Amino acid sequence: MSVCSDRCRQLLPEYVRGLLEQEEMDLIARHLEECRECALEECVLRQFENENLPEPPQWFWTTLAGKVTAEARQKRRIRVLVPVWAGGLAACALALLLFLQVGTAPQLKEGTPDYSLLDTGGTFALGLDEEIFLSVSADLLEDLEQALVKDLEPVSQQYAAGMDLLTEGDGYESMDEATMKVFEDLVEEMTPEKVRKKVMS
Amino acid sequence: MTAQTTLERELVERARKGDDQAFEDLVRMYQEPLYRYLCRLSGDGEDAMELTQNSFVKAYLSIRRFRGDSSFKTYLFAIASNTWKNTLRDRGKRRSVDIEQVPITSGDNPHDEIVRHQEQRRFWSLVDKLPARQKEALTLRIREGYPFEEVAKVMGCTTGSAKASYHHAVDKLKVAFEGDET
Numbered sequence: 001m002s003v004c005s006d007r008c009r010q011l012l013p014e015y016v017r018g019l020l021e022q023e024e025m026d027l028i029a030r031h032l033e034e035c036r037e038c039a040l041e042e043c044v045l046r047q048f049e050n051e052n053l054p055e056p057p058q059w060f061w062t063t064l065a066g067k068v069t070a071e072a073r074q075k076r077r078i079r080v081l082v083p084v085w086a087g088g089l090a091a092c093a094l095a096l097l098l099f100l101q102v103g104t105a106p107q108l109k110e111g112t113p114d115y116s117l118l119d120t121g122g123t124f125a126l127g128l129d130e131e132i133f134l135s136v137s138a139d140l141l142e143d144l145e146q147a148l149v150k151d152l153e154p155v156s157q158q159y160a161a162g163m164d165l166l167t168e169g170d171g172y173e174s175m176d177e178a179t180m181k182v183f184e185d186l187v188e189e190m191t192p193e194k195v196r197k198k199v200m201s
Numbered sequence: 202m203t204a205q206t207t208l209e210r211e212l213v214e215r216a217r218k219g220d221d222q223a224f225e226d227l228v229r230m231y232q233e234p235l236y237r238y239l240c241r242l243s244g245d246g247e248d249a250m251e252l253t254q255n256s257f258v259k260a261y262l263s264i265r266r267f268r269g270d271s272s273f274k275t276y277l278f279a280i281a282s283n284t285w286k287n288t289l290r291d292r293g294k295r296r297s298v299d300i301e302q303v304p305i306t307s308g309d310n311p312h313d314e315i316v317r318h319q320e321q322r323r324f325w326s327l328v329d330k331l332p333a334r335q336k337e338a339l340t341l342r343i344r345e346g347y348p349f350e351e352v353a354k355v356m357g358c359t360t361g362s363a364k365a366s367y368h369h370a371v372d373k374l375k376v377a378f379e380g381d382e383t
Contacts (some may be wrong), residue, residue, distance in 0.1 A: 054246035151382035
């Protein structure tokens with residue numbers, strides 16, 4: 001049995017890691033003595049395999065799991081609460097504007113998420129949050145949140161679906177820049193602490 | 202099915218149902234390989250720590266959509282790959298490996314040692330110049346030991362494209378050692 005160059009190249013990573021059967025290890029070792037190209041490739045793989053990486057401090061390993069779940073829970077909470085605020089504000093503003101113009105309030109449609117509303121909701125929220133937050137007492141906050149969650153679930157779902165796009169691989173490619181910016185601003189800037197501080201002030 | 206695969210599936214299933222403890226066990230299971238993978242891609246320990254945490258957070262937020270078509274590790278590495286690419290795009294540049302951290306293999310005499318050191322510097326300098334996709338394919342194939350089918354899943358490309366990226370990378374890096382062979 002002989003080892004052709006292609007076969008050798010295919011198995012070299014496993015050879016370098018010592019994962020082949022002894023017979024194959026011996027065959028490839030013999031081939032490497034005769035084939036300059038494969039020997040060079042072995043040098044490359046061994047060098048890359050032996051790279052010395054910086055070790056993170058020990059606390060990184062011991063605290064990472066807790067930090068991940070804490071940060072993720074906070075982001076999930078923002079995904080639930082902020083979209084409700086954003087959606088609520090957008091819906092109110094749109095309803096008011098359209099009511100003044102045509103005399104009837106629009107209905108939120110359930111079903112397939114309409115991503116075109118996301119940017120509108122976020123923009124309205126960012127533009128009006130100061131006024132709204134200052135007008136709501138901390139005691140009312142929770143009740144209001146719950147009411148909005150119930151009444152404006154479609155909008156909330158749209159925002160959550162948008163956030164899902166961001167957390168997936170090609171999320172950024174699937175959203176226009178303005179929408180992405182609004183979402184990122186909401187997530188990065190409107191932490192629960194900041195929202196609460198605004199309300200309490 | 203290995204014991205680790207069975208354990209992984211159980212943990213994923215529990216995490217999908219909202220069990221944070223199960224997800225934390227998944228983090229502990231894969232934190233080291235993920236950190237090393239990202240460290241190799243980013244070439245910077247601090248960046249790799251941040252990318253590792255961000256990747257796990259994204260995995261947590263999207264775990265309900267994980268259908269089990271691939272292993273959780275492959276899914277996690279795909280998220281990490283995209284997180285790294287997004288970071289690259291945001292920064293518009295790549296950082297280079299701190300070459301001084303690469304150990305010098307002791308030779309038989311000082312001359313050998315100097316030659317080896319120069320060879321290593323040349324090698325890592327070439328690695329740093331590799332396009333992101335080629336570096337990624339090389340890392341997944343050599344360091345993680347993934348077959349090309351899995352490399353392709355993580356990179357989000359075809360198996361042929363993953364193979365091509367890998368072989369192009371290896372061919373470019375051979376130059377670092379060609380001086381010794383003549």
